[in-house]
Amino acid sequence: MAMLEGASSVDRLAPKVDAHEESLIRRIQNGEQELFYELVKPHERRVYTAAFAILRNPADAEEVAQEAMLKAFTHLKQFRAEARFSTWLIQIAVNEARMRLRKDHSEVMEPIGERQDDEGTYTPREFADWRELPSEALERSEIRQLLLEALASLKSKYREVFVLRDIHHLSIEEVAAILEISRASVKTRLLRARLMLRDFLAPRVAAGWFGREPFQKGNKPW
């Protein structure tokens, strides 16, 4: 099965299954299936996020996340505790999301990125100063929306690497294993993704987008 083909490469990674998780997995494998939700609950958000980063649609992401969980349940006996369980789950979600994209032919909707190829070096084009980072920035929905928009503007090969590394904090080796690409490719794509996102966001920051205070009654800006 395609989903499990990549598992061999992930399994080569250092064992990182914690004792509680390992115990739960063993009990589920021995028939206590009702414990499965307890096992996956800490990872349900990451599975959704992985799917969302690829599909860019909440409804599709939720459906794919559910499918990934069901596949993980069905194939739990095949999980070898040589990799983190969360990594294995995310790999299933990534594969499911990719299959969904292929099925829906959504690749044609990929952003047209004349600068988004692996050839040559990426040259930043925006040099607006962006030293400050308001800690409360993410509490504002319009800023979250802008960040998601920036992420969605990346081609999937950059987005996938960026999401796994900078959002899920997987190691370079884990990302390489999940996406079945070389470590060097992961690093190249990651650098490009970060620089492209910076190019997208920096001008908006320079325009005061992040720092502006919402207009309040009685507090005129002049």
Next chain:
Amino acid sequence: MVISCEQVWQEISNYLENEVDPSLRASIEEHVRGCKRCTAVLDGTRNIIQLYGDDRLFQVPMGYGWRLRRRLADYMPGRRGTAYGWLIAVAALGLFTATLGLARSAASAPPTARSEHAQPGKGIPSGLTVLVAGHGKLFHIAGCTFIHEKDGPVRSMTAGEAIKEGYTPCTRCLGEYLSRLANLLRKQAWAVLLL
């Protein structure tokens, strides 16, 4: 070692992840100190990593966890169609019917009755062990504070036997017992139905 802006940009990820050797690190820092463009790129890239690494960025749809749990529960084998499942369903139905029967029997007492002592113990399980006192007219649950020693020696028998002998239920202890039994059965029935 003097390096160009392009070299700095190519090493920014490695620099931020501490994956450059000390001499390259020193060169990058020296370059950045005197280059506004590279400072902007470095600061911006660091901010990108910080912003996207924040858990608050992605919000799962409301009810996502609940729907996932439900989907998993529906998918689990053994939840539907097994003998065990049917057994639970039948038990639930039985308990529910018994509860309804008890409730109906309690509700169907003739409203004209002036004394509950005259009731012949409707709804009381006939096999229930009760106590009667020799000269008394009531039968009780063990431990009832209304069993009087002055009524003579206390005997044990089933509720059915006590009713046949003309004893009537003590409204204190048996009333409370029936009420508790009905509540217990109702709770059990709901618990099984909600499984």
